[in-house]
Amino acid sequence: MNERDDIAADDAFAAKAKTLFDQSVDGLDGETRSRLTRSRQEALAAVGGGGSRWMQWAPAGGLAAAAVLAVVVFTPTPQLDELEVPEVATDMEILLTEDSLEMIEDLEFYSWIDFDAEAGDGEGPTNNVG
Amino acid sequence: MNAYAANFAVSCVAEDRREVDTLQRERRLNQFFAGVEKRALRIAEISIRNRDDALDLVQDSMIKLARNYADRPDEEWTPLFYRILQNRIRDWQRRQAVRNRVMVFFGRGNEEDDYDPVAAAPDPAGRTPDEELQTREAMQSLEAAISALPGRQREAFMLRTFECLDVAGTAAAMGCSEGSVKTHYSRAIHSLRDTLGEHWQ
Incomplete structure (x- = not known):
């Protein structure tokens, strides 16, 4: 098939596709057509209404912003020295210090010391390693 | 006083002209939508294979064109409208792809498989x-x-x-x-x- 035949075949294909498509458009049911008409009316009602959606919420938005500002400004805030540090925070602070982490790493060793000290009546651990 | 009256008259004429322009523009836009909406619906429907969602996409596109581009020259409406519609279709397909992935993750099938082209096909035309x-x-x-x-x-x-x-x-x-x-x-x-x-x- 030469190039001219190929172009002609493309055109014939496109023409048939267009005919079928137009038939399917013409065959749209009444309910669908009705919905399209309603959609069109809604769209036409929006002509030139670029900012209307935002503008209709502007008063409510302003009131909400004012209320938030009032709460922030007039709510008494506690002084720093009045703040109580929760116990959990204190525990976390102890746990997260460097020394404590070292202790955790050597927990087995300290456990052995403790056990050995109890066994030897507080004389300290015996060196039985190795 | 005469100058004030003249200014008032001029402003009234300008206002009337604006209203006439708006009405004419709405009428032209109505004709444009009436001419394009059915084909746009079928194009969207072929793309996403769901008529209800296609109707929503066409409506969104019409509203966006009317709201933002109604004052553009009439000859620009067709490409603008289809650009909006194609963007809507792509967004829909992206959302649908994510939704399908989530559905597969939770063991639900692809609901697109339920599409019945025979049921969705148009009515006979003589x-x-x-x-x-x-x-x-x-x-x-x-x-x-x-x-x-x-x-x-x-x-x-x-x-x-x-x-x-x-x-x-x-x-x-x-x-x-x-x-x-x-x-x-x-x-x-x-x-x-x-x-x-x-x-x-």
């Missing part, structure tokens, strides 16, 4: 049952083949063939160069011809 059946089957085959095309090829083919936009208008609607439109269209039509075979023609 043809004999045999003709109607042949036409319907041919259109179903065409729709399935178009749906299987890559997105940009599908857009180029439908805008050029179904909406009869020229290359420049299609490029504006797709947001790409005219050369890209030609490439996408050429690949699309050859792919469709290969898929549907000689007997379809």
Whole structure:
């Protein structure tokens, strides 16, 4: 098939596709057509209404912003020295210090010391390693 | 006092003219939508294979055009409208892809499989049952083949063939160069011809 035949075949294909498509458009049911008409009316009602959606919420938005500002400004805030540090925070602070982490790493060793000290009546651990 | 009256008269005339302009623009826009809405619906429906969602996309596109671009020259409306619609279609497809992934993750099937092209096919238009059946089957085959095309090829083919936009208008609607439109269209039509075979023609 030469190039001219190929172009002609493309055109014939496109023409048939267009005919079928137009038939399917013409065959749209009444309910669908009705919905399209309603959609069109809604769209036409929006002509030139670029900012209307935002503008209709502007008063409510302003009131909400004012209320938030009032709460922030007039709510008494506690002084720093009045703040109580929760116990959990204190525990976390102890746990997260460097020394404590070292202790955790050597927990087995300290456990052995403790056990050995109890066994030897507080004389300290015996060196039985190795 | 006379100057005040003259100013008032001029402002009234200007106001009347604005109202007339707005009414004329609405009338032209109404004609434009009436002329394009059914084809736009079918194009969207072929792309996403869901009529209800296609109706929503067309409505969103009409509202956006009316709200933001009604004051543009009339000849720009068609490519603008289809550009909005194509963007809506792409957004829908992206959301649907994510939704399908989530559904698969939770073990739910793909609801797109429930699409029944026979049930969604248009009503008969005064043809004999045999003709109607042949036409319907041919259109179903065409729709399935178009749906299987890559997105940009599908857009180029439908805008050029179904909406009869020229290359420049299609490029504006797709947001790409005219050369890209030609490439996408050429690949699309050859792919469709290969898929549907000689007997379809």
